[in-house]
Amino acid sequence: xxxxxxxxxxxxxxxxxxxxxxxxxxxxxxxxxxxxxxxxxxxxxxxxxxxxxxxxxxxxxxxxxxxxxxxxxxxxxxxxxxxxxxxxxxxxxxxxxxxxxxxxxxxxxxxxxxxxxxxxxxxxxxxxxxxxxxxxxxxxxxxxxxxxxxxxxxxxxxxxxxxxxxxxxxxxxxxxxxxxxxxxxxxxxxxxxxxxxxxxxxxxxxxxxxxxxxxxxxxxxxxxxxxxxxxxxxxxxxxxxxxxxxxxxxxxxxxxxxxxxxxxxxxxxxxxxxxxxxxxxxxxxxxxxxxxxxxxxxxxxxxxxxxxxxxxxxxxxxxxxxxxxxxxxxxxxxxxxxxxxxxxxxxxxxxxxxxxxxxxxxxxxxxxxxxxxxxxxxxxxxxxxxxxxxxxxxxxxxxxxxxxxxxxxxxxxxxxxxxxxxx
Amino acid sequence: xxxxxxxxxxxxxxxxxxxxxxxxxxxxxxxxxxxxxxxxxxxxxxxxxxxxxxxxxxxxxxxxxxxxxxxxxxxxxxxxxxxxxxxxxxxxxxxxxxxxxxxxxxxxxxxxxxxxxxxxxxxxxxxxxxxxxxxxxxxxxxxxxxxxxxxxxxxxxxxxxxxxxxxxxxxxxxxxxxxxxxxxxxxxxxxxxxxxxxxxxxxxxxxxxxxxxxxxxxxxxxxxxxxxxxxxxxxxxxxxxxxxxxxxxxxxxxxxxxxxxxxxxxxxxxxxxxxxxxxxxxxxxxxxxxxxxxxxxxxxxxxxxxxxxxxxxxxxxxxxxxxxxxxxxxxxxxxxxxx
Numbered sequence: 001x002x003x004x005x006x007x008x009x010x011x012x013x014x015x016x017x018x019x020x021x022x023x024x025x026x027x028x029x030x031x032x033x034x035x036x037x038x039x040x041x042x043x044x045x046x047x048x049x050x051x052x053x054x055x056x057x058x059x060x061x062x063x064x065x066x067x068x069x070x071x072x073x074x075x076x077x078x079x080x081x082x083x084x085x086x087x088x089x090x091x092x093x094x095x096x097x098x099x100x101x102x103x104x105x106x107x108x109x110x111x112x113x114x115x116x117x118x119x120x121x122x123x124x125x126x127x128x129x130x131x132x133x134x135x136x137x138x139x140x141x142x143x144x145x146x147x148x149x150x151x152x153x154x155x156x157x158x159x160x161x162x163x164x165x166x167x168x169x170x171x172x173x174x175x176x177x178x179x180x181x182x183x184x185x186x187x188x189x190x191x192x193x194x195x196x197x198x199x200x201x202x203x204x205x206x207x208x209x210x211x212x213x214x215x216x217x218x219x220x221x222x223x224x225x226x227x228x229x230x231x232x233x234x235x236x237x238x239x240x241x242x243x244x245x246x247x248x249x250x251x252x253x254x255x256x257x258x259x260x261x262x263x264x265x266x267x268x269x270x271x272x273x274x275x276x277x278x279x280x281x282x283x284x285x286x287x288x289x290x291x292x293x294x295x296x297x298x299x300x301x302x303x304x305x306x307x308x309x310x311x312x313x314x315x316x317x318x319x320x321x322x323x324x325x326x327x328x329x330x331x332x333x334x335x336x337x338x339x340x341x342x343x344x345x346x347x348x349x350x351x352x353x354x355x356x357x358x359x360x361x362x363x364x365x366x367x368x369x370x371x372x373x374x375x376x377x378x379x380x381x382x383x384x385x386x387x388x389x390x391x392x393x394x395x396x397x398x399x400x401x402x403x404x405x406x407x408x409x410x411x412x413x414x415x416x417x418x419x420x421x422x423x
Numbered sequence: 424x425x426x427x428x429x430x431x432x433x434x435x436x437x438x439x440x441x442x443x444x445x446x447x448x449x450x451x452x453x454x455x456x457x458x459x460x461x462x463x464x465x466x467x468x469x470x471x472x473x474x475x476x477x478x479x480x481x482x483x484x485x486x487x488x489x490x491x492x493x494x495x496x497x498x499x500x501x502x503x504x505x506x507x508x509x510x511x512x513x514x515x516x517x518x519x520x521x522x523x524x525x526x527x528x529x530x531x532x533x534x535x536x537x538x539x540x541x542x543x544x545x546x547x548x549x550x551x552x553x554x555x556x557x558x559x560x561x562x563x564x565x566x567x568x569x570x571x572x573x574x575x576x577x578x579x580x581x582x583x584x585x586x587x588x589x590x591x592x593x594x595x596x597x598x599x600x601x602x603x604x605x606x607x608x609x610x611x612x613x614x615x616x617x618x619x620x621x622x623x624x625x626x627x628x629x630x631x632x633x634x635x636x637x638x639x640x641x642x643x644x645x646x647x648x649x650x651x652x653x654x655x656x657x658x659x660x661x662x663x664x665x666x667x668x669x670x671x672x673x674x675x676x677x678x679x680x681x682x683x684x685x686x687x688x689x690x691x692x693x694x695x696x697x698x699x700x701x702x703x704x705x706x707x708x709x710x711x712x713x714x715x716x717x718x719x720x721x722x723x724x725x726x727x728x729x730x731x732x733x734x735x736x737x738x739x740x741x742x743x744x745x746x747x748x749x750x751x752x753x754x755x756x757x758x759x760x761x762x
Contacts, residue, residue, distance in 0.1 A: 074583055075579050076595045158606075278567035279565075370574075370598055
């Protein structure tokens with residue numbers, strides 16, 4: 001009896017005894033040990049940082065509070081996309097700064113994309129002069145810091161343009177462009193703005209109040225673009241079925257522009273021209289020097305990087321694709337637009353995302369030319385007037401992080417739509 | 424074995440760090456052998472490096488006097504240029520020991536930012552400067568003007584208040600330093616430059632033709648400018664404060680850099696004797712020797728001498744004493760008794 005029992009015990013696999021040293025010397029446990037150890041070190045580091053901050057704040061007799069955001073700001077901001085005056089809160093000022101940051105980022109991203117695609121394609125041109133010119137543009141702009149470009153454009157706008165007073169008098173030293181519509185001065189560019197005789201009022205959405213007129217125009221435009229897309233899809237379907245593509249260009253123009261024109265006429269749209277009044281031009285839209293300097297500086301600088309991305313994308317496509325397209329009798333322009341670029345997009349988009357992120361982050365250089373972005377309002381004047389460096393910086397980091405993640409997320413969605421579909 | 428060495432080193436460093444924290448500003452400065460003094464990035468007459476790179480000016484003189492009192496060497500100052508936006512962080516973080524930078528003494532800076540303003544070395548007010556050919560005679564005619572303004576300053580807030588109260592509109596052009604403001608203003612990118620009147624005078628003095636620019640008569644605010652230190656080190660605040668008072672009292676009592684050597688031997692006036700250390704022991708009460716005030720005054724002269732050498736009417740800046748005369752002359756300067 002007992003022997004059989006002993007036998008059975010011997011046949012079961014020996015259970016290895018766990019010793020503490022195995023955590024370090026046994027390969028099965030070592031990686032876990034190291035990870036746990038580093039996690040603890042990381043947590044210790046974070047705890048030390050937070051504890052240090054709390055202690056130092058206490059030593060300085062300071063507390064940690066975001067209440068300053070509700071206090072009146074007391075300072076004015078020149079570029080106000082939403083209603084703002086110096087009696088409104090620091091929070092509101094930060095919102096104005098945030099909107100200014102976004103306006104600049106969108107404008108600069110658009111400029112950089114357009115310039116980048118053109119320069120990138122043209123750098124590969126067979127025309128020697130065009131190719132070299134683009135090389136010079138890309139290399140010059142890429143290799144000089146952004147801040148310098150911003151300052152250079154700012155200085156050009158400030159120093160080389162006439163002051164508003166030069167437009168005054170019977171025989172002015174400077175005159176407005178385009179039939180008295182546009183004034184280029186050392187305080188910025190004044191262009192006519194579209195105004196409406198009939199105002200539908202504003203949409204009240206908490207802190208922001210967009211004009212209903214413009215919302216309507218925007219809505220009609222979106223519907224127009226959608227309808228145009230359907231029209232082109234229909235044309236393609238007809239072409240696939242019959243081999244003849246119906247003419248669509250005049251229908252497209254009608255669909256895109258017609259409703260907008262009707263809306264403009266119905267609302268009584270007119271152009272308000274800038275005119276000299278007092279010290280400055282009044283009326284119209286004022287594109288400030290700071291905005292123009294930032295826009296050109298960021299857009300043209302980053303455009304050079306985008307151009308390199310585009311060139312890399314195009315070079316990544318096999319030359320056989322071009323040759324095949326030529327063999328079919330396609331013109332070079334069409335080959336680029338219909339064959340090369342759609343394939344190159346797969347290579348271009350991922351680095352383009354980081355260029356957009358760079359632009360957005362570089363908008364924080366705005367203070368150099370007095371552009372009132374988030375960094376200048378919340379991160380500059382507010383912090384300085386309230387002395388809340390830690391809170392302000394944390395808030396600003398969070399906002400920039402949120403903006404960057406949003407851009408990156410949206411662009412990644414776009415990327416997954418254009419990338420090669422493998423079936 | 425290694426572990427214990429590491430732990431021992433760790434304990435030692437934390438102990439040293441703890442001791443360093445407990446050190447007073449005076450000890451820190453004396454150990455370092457150099458005073459870190461926050462000044463502006465360059466404002467003629469107040470603080471700007473001269474042709475040899477040596478900082479000169481009215482605010483600089485305060486730093487030199489403190490360095491002379493504490494370190495026995497007026498040149499043992501490390502000048503840290505700060506902008507309107509960086510000055511308070513520099514002081515709060517300990518990057519500078521004293522901030523002597525045309526900084527306005529306000530409630531929130533004193534109470535909320537936890538700084539101690541030790542006194543006023545220049546009583547100022549905010550004004551406006553325009554070009555003469557603009558034909559403007561009063562600040563109330565500035566409706567719609569473009570105004571250059573240094574950001575992060577009290578001037579920025581006063582400006583907003585002034586135009587709001589008077590129902591006028593303006594276009595602010597925010598800039599960071601006085602040099603930038605000067606460039607923008609001269610290029611005509613702004614009609615008006617606004618800052619403290621003393622700053623306007625200093626800026627105008629550096630123009631090619633100062634007479635083409637007028638400073639408008641309106642003074643829209645009180646701007647008591649003075650040196651500031653951190654809260655919490657009363658001994659250090661006292662040292663900076665009484666160094667400033669010594670400069671002011673020296674002028675009132677007729678002590679100058681010329682006669683100080685003979686005065687320190689002893690005079691008939693007991694207050695001079697107490698201040699200069701030949702009678703009593705005032706210096707020891709805040710941790711200095713008895714000759715601290717002698718060195719502070721000898722560094723650049725008394726308040727009046729500093730004023731006339733840096734920003735007074737004989738200099739290109741050409742500021743009158745005005746409010747900054749002694750109380751006996753109808754001004755606001757008043758040093759408490761050395762007793």
